[in-house]
Amino acid sequence: MEMKRVNAGKLRAIGYDSRERLLRVELDDGSAIEYSGVGDEVWRKLSTSGAAWSYYRDNIEEEFTGRRAAPRSSSTARDALNDLFKLPGDEAG
Secondary structure, eight states: OOEEEEEETTEEEEEEETTTTEEEEEETTSOEEEEESOOHHHHHHHHHOTTHHHHIIIIIITTSOEEEEOOOOOHHHHHHHHHHTOOTTOOOO
């Protein structure tokens, strides 16, 4: 699932899997919540809203049952940084 970075209230990233109808929100405290049964229209409105935090609170948090999700691994970003700052001759990052 591709995540879209946002800076709206406590939201930091949002993502949606249309095939699974699964919405994932990542919050500023590092926690993540997944909501199942979310339709394309709800995702479209959330992802294009100028007030995403308010839309989330009013239309998703109140209407769908969420479950805590494991934080996404940032290993790709970490690996890229390790490669960038690796000293010559270093075998591992």
